[in-house]
Amino acid sequence: MKNKAVFINGKRKYIFCGDEQGLKLLSNVLEKGKEEGLTYDRYLLSDLKMTLLQDFLKSQKMGTFVYLAIPFLVLQQFRKALEDIGYLEEDVQYIGYGERKIPVFCCRCHEINMSNQEQNRLFCNRCSLELEVSDHYSAMHNAFLGYVAKL
Amino acid sequence: MKWTGDLAHFPYPFKDSTYRYSNNSIPMKQPFCIEVTPSYKKEMLLKRKLLSDHPERCYQSLPHSITGQWEIVELLIDHLISQYPQHFSVEKENNSWIFFNKILDEKVEFIFGDENSLSCEPLFFISHHVQEDLIYMRQRDDDLYLDAGQLCFPANWSLAFNIGMKFKNIHHPIPGFKEEGLDQRILQFLMRLEAGTPWERLNWSLMAGDRLDTSLETFDQWGKLRKHVTRENAGELVHIRVEVQKLFRLPRTNSILFSIHTHLLSLEQLSTNREWLQQFYEILSELHAHIVEYKGISHYKASLMHYLEEQLERVKAT
Ligand code: HEM
Numbered sequence: 057m058k059n060k061a062v063f064i065n066g067k068r069k070y071i072f073c074g075d076e077q078g079l080k081l082l083s084n085v086l087e088k089g090k091e092e093g094l095t096y097d098r099y100l101l102s103d104l105k106m107t108l109l110q111d112f113l114k115s116q117k118m119g120t121f122v123y124l125a126i127p128f129l130v131l132q133q134f135r136k137a138l139e140d141i142g143y144l145e146e147d148v149q150y151i152g153y154g155e156r157k158i159p160v161f162c163c164r165c166h167e168i169n170m171s172n173q174e175q176n177r178l179f180c181n182r183c184s185l186e187l188e189v190s191d192h193y194s195a196m197h198n199a200f201l202g203y204v205a206k207l
Numbered sequence: 208m209k210w211t212g213d214l215a216h217f218p219y220p221f222k223d224s225t226y227r228y229s230n231n232s233i234p235m236k237q238p239f240c241i242e243v244t245p246s247y248k249k250e251m252l253l254k255r256k257l258l259s260d261h262p263e264r265c266y267q268s269l270p271h272s273i274t275g276q277w278e279i280v281e282l283l284i285d286h287l288i289s290q291y292p293q294h295f296s297v298e299k300e301n302n303s304w305i306f307f308n309k310i311l312d313e314k315v316e317f318i319f320g321d322e323n324s325l326s327c328e329p330l331f332f333i334s335h336h337v338q339e340d341l342i343y344m345r346q347r348d349d350d351l352y353l354d355a356g357q358l359c360f361p362a363n364w365s366l367a368f369n370i371g372m373k374f375k376n377i378h379h380p381i382p383g384f385k386e387e388g389l390d391q392r393i394l395q396f397l398m399r400l401e402a403g404t405p406w407e408r409l410n411w412s413l414m415a416g417d418r419l420d421t422s423l424e425t426f427d428q429w430g431k432l433r434k435h436v437t438r439e440n441a442g443e444l445v446h447i448r449v450e451v452q453k454l455f456r457l458p459r460t461n462s463i464l465f466s467i468h469t470h471l472l473s474l475e476q477l478s479t480n481r482e483w484l485q486q487f488y489e490i491l492s493e494l495h496a497h498i499v500e501y502k503g504i505s506h507y508k509a510s511l512m513h514y515l516e517e518q519l520e521r522v523k524a525t
């Protein structure tokens with residue numbers, strides 16, 4: 057996860073994708089791509105509709121490189137969705153903006169807490185249990201599972 | 208209250224003296240997805256209390272799972288009456304069913320397929336009559352989704368968190384599962400599962416204590432016992448927890464019923480069988496560190512090994 061796009065040369069095709077704010081963040085790499093005369097598509101992700109984007113990306117050929125710029129809050133969700141349709145870590149550059157918080161599901165009371173990305177532990181707002189943030193993710197809750205931090 | 212089962216019926220899970228994660232499913236000899244054991248009454252009491260006290264923790268369903276839920280009701284009642292006709296029966300007239308549970312002396316009338324004829328969802332209703340936990344996996348877009356489930360005796364996972372999740376995602380916390388490609392292979396296997404050819408597998412873990420309801424939601428309470436295991440009390444305190452898991456294709460909704468029947472046995476009881484004791488000791492000695500950690504044994508593995516060594520010496524001396 058980055059907060060600034062970095063240009064990667066030599067791909068077969070590029071897709072610059074983001075919501076309105078996100079596409080602005082991609083303007084420098086997009087310009088660079090134009091200069092180099094590369095094949096590319098620009099994709100405006102209105103309303104952050106994941107399934108439409110999935111369909112669009114599914115129809116692309118192998119060797120396509122994706123820049124995806126969206127709010128940090130929904131970034132994980134999109135990463136999973138892209139992985140599900142076969143876009144690996146090396147095929148995509150994720151650029152986040154806005155509040156850098158991640159939702160954490162309390163294993164004891166099911167409350168979804170917002171945690172700073174940097175902190176690995178937090179106390180649940182509702183039941184006060186100390187939670188350790190894991191990378192187990194639920195798309196339905198759009199949250200990561202927080203396990204009991206210490207016994 | 209002791210929940211430990213009896214030795215003769217215990218589904219001892221090991222074949223070899225090493226243990227690796229693998230697809231250890233086998234076709235079932237007797238195609239019944241439920242089993243009524245001597246602790247039926249005791250467990251049904253506990254299960255019903257959990258379902259009523261903690262419905263969100265023990266029961267989850269998505270709206271489009273209702274048709275599949277009815278399919279589960281039909282399958283389970285069918286299996287109950289053919290396997291245990293002395294305990295269960297059903298009278299059907301068109302879609303009007305009367306189900307009799309003679310162990311609990313209960314009678315339930317409903318219109319099959321009509322949700323309003325029951326006071327709860329179909330899966331919730333049938334859950335009150337079987338010891339198994341019941342998970343409904345719906346197949347769509349070449350994947351399996353956890354669309355409904357009743358889970359009172361989980362081995363430290365949360366149904367509320369996992370609802371709606373895909374098969375591979377559910378198994379994400381297991382170390383090495385994805386890296387070894389096991390999740391993909393097992394998913395492929397499941398998607399080829401055919402109606403009329405059910406499969407079963409055994410899963411095992413160890414726990415300190417003898418609770419059946421080891422939910423992730425209550426881990427902060429029961430997990431603490433892990434710190435109290437000593438070589439002196441390990442035999443009584445530590446239990447091997449075996450899940451008999453069964454997989455049935457539900458043909459009408461092209462989904463899968465995954466049933467889980469949990470059995471507990473104290474290590475003291477396990478050690479009374481010489482071969483089991485020896486084999487179990489060998490397995491634990493050799494078990495990979497990441498599996499030891501995942502199964503929650505790390506805290507007390509040393510005490511446990513001491514205990515087993517003492518038992519082995521005792522056996523050799525006799
Ligand atoms: C289709 C229904 C299935 C469901 C709903 C399911 C669900 C689960 C869940 C919730 C866990 C615990 C994960 C956690 O720590 O959060 C788990 C663990 C596991 N599952 Fe599955 N599973 C299914 C089928 C299978 C099958 C068919 C296999 C193998 C053939 C399998 C192999 C395993 C293994 C090896 C573990 C780790 C258990 C341990 O080490 O104690 N599962 N499963």
Ligand SMILES: [Zn+2]
Nearest residue numbers: 162165180183
């Ligand atoms: Zn909480």
